[in-house]
Amino acid sequence: MKNPFHTDTLEPDQPFCNRVAELRELATHARNGMNVVLFAPRRYGKTSLVTRVQHQLRKEGICVIYAQFMRLVSVEDLVHRLAKGIMNGLHEHESLLEKGKRWLGHFPSIQTSFTIDPATGLPAIGVQMATRQTDPMIALETVLEEVGKFLEKENFQICIALDEFQDIVDIKEPRVEALLREHIQRHKASYFFLGSRRRVLLDIFNNRGRPFYQSATMMELDALPENEGADFIVSQFELAGKQCPRNVAIEIVKKIEQYPYYLQALAYRAFELCEKKCLSNNVQEAYKSLISNERYGYQAIIQGISAGQLKLLRAIAEEKQASLTANAFLQAHRLTLGGVQSARKYLSEQDLIEKTNDGQWRIVDPVFRVWLLQAF
Incomplete structure (x- = not known):
């Protein structure tokens, strides 16, 4: 008998646990043209949830686009992923090889090619920038402008999901946020901004000094009841x-x-x-x-952090929940206040630790915490 449980991103036809209210809320926001920030720890089902919502929206005639921003390495990488997401979404809405081919003229900066996927026998889309820009920021602005003009000319609704959106900060190009915000606010579309590095993502949307400040509805995905x-x-x-x-x-x-x-x-x-x-x-x-x-x-994870950060992780794991600045905690684990503050900043930005409502700190991933206790 086939095992009914799945540990990868769930397809729309696979069993899905609960999330009825969240599915309904996200779909409603998309239909109303609202932008939403969907945040939760890693592997909380954000992508599966949005995949299911977009599947439902597609059946209603709404065009859906999905782009994955995890581990972006450059502005060029961002442009390519966005362009590919756009073309894939349009192709699913209306075949670019048939009637939808008229849309290709709206995106002169994106050169599209088609091959046959041997696994499915269906057309697979490849994209590259038609003219190589010396400045990748110009390429990004061009694509965003083309999206805006396309949306002005077409009369169907569109929902665009940008997964792990907070990883735009890793590009180390401060102009990206402002450019994205400048164009997205003018687009006639609903945007879903997904993220698992919650502290970084929430700072993008809640910091008064940043371009995306208060530009979307905040929606947190809670643990399953x-x-x-x-x-x-x-x-x-x-x-x-x-x-x-x-x-x-x-x-x-x-x-x-x-x-x-x-x-x-x-x-x-x-x-x-x-x-x-x-x-x-x-x-x-x-x-x-x-x-x-x-x-x-x-x-x-352990190999990617410093000795001081690991020491703090282990201390929090032992306590389960801890007040990191309490003298008793510092003394019990031979930590310094300065060292804790430095390690805490990095670990929280990576969403390895989080602050609870009562001001305590804990390991986000409960199984990782148990492994830490066993391994050290």
């Missing part, structure tokens, strides 16, 4: 021909602290380990397997 998470697990086991008692499903949800990715990942392993009925010992074994599987990603 316990009951809905348990219901989802029970129902998926049932549909796949196995049983998961509700108390065991609750155990899974609590074990991963209602973290969406880990809910699917732990349930996936528990499903594989059990015969006909999932038991608590299956969950325990699955959790060990999960940590073992994730350790490679965690090791990569």
Whole structure:
């Protein structure tokens, strides 16, 4: 029997846990032409959620465009990803090889090529800039101007999602934000700005001195509600021909602290380990397997930070929640206030730690925290 749980980005036809209110809200904002900032920790299901919303909007006749900005390396990279997202979105709305080919004239700076994808047998789109600009900022402005003119001439609605939008700051080109804001505010479209480095993303939209200040509706994706998470697990086991008692499903949800990715990942392993009925010992074994599987990603995180940052991470993991400036915390872990402040800034910008509503600090990823305790 096929395992019903998935740990990659969920396609619109795959089982989706809850998020009914969020789906409805995002779709409503898109129909109304509103811009939205959707933020949550990594692997909270933002991309899956927006994919599902855009699938729904596409069925309503709304043109949807998606561009991934994760780990941008240059302005040229940004231009290329945006151009490819535009062409892919237009092609899905109306084939560029058929009636939609008239739209290509609206984008003279984007040279489009078509090949056949051997896996699907369908046309695959390639893009490159038709004329190489000496200044990539001019290329970016040209594409944005072409988008604006296109939207003025066409009478259908459009929704544009920019995933991991905060990574524009890594380009180290301060003019990018202002240029994007200047054009986006004039576009007749709804923009979704997605991000998982929440401190960086929120500063872009909430800092009075930055171009995007208060230019979009803020929408935070919360942890999955316990009951809905348990219901989802029970129902998926049932549909796949196995049983998961509700108390065991609750155990899974609590074990991963209602973290969406880990809910699917732990349930996936528990499903594989059990015969006909999932038991608590299956969950325990699955959790060990999960940590073992994730350790490679965690090791990569550790290798990318300084000794001082690792020391602070370990200290927070041991405390579970900590007041980083408290003398007792500093003394117990042999930390200095200056060292903590420096490490805290970087770790929070990378969304490895977060400040809770009561002013305490904690590790964002609950399974990463457990791994830290075991590894050190």
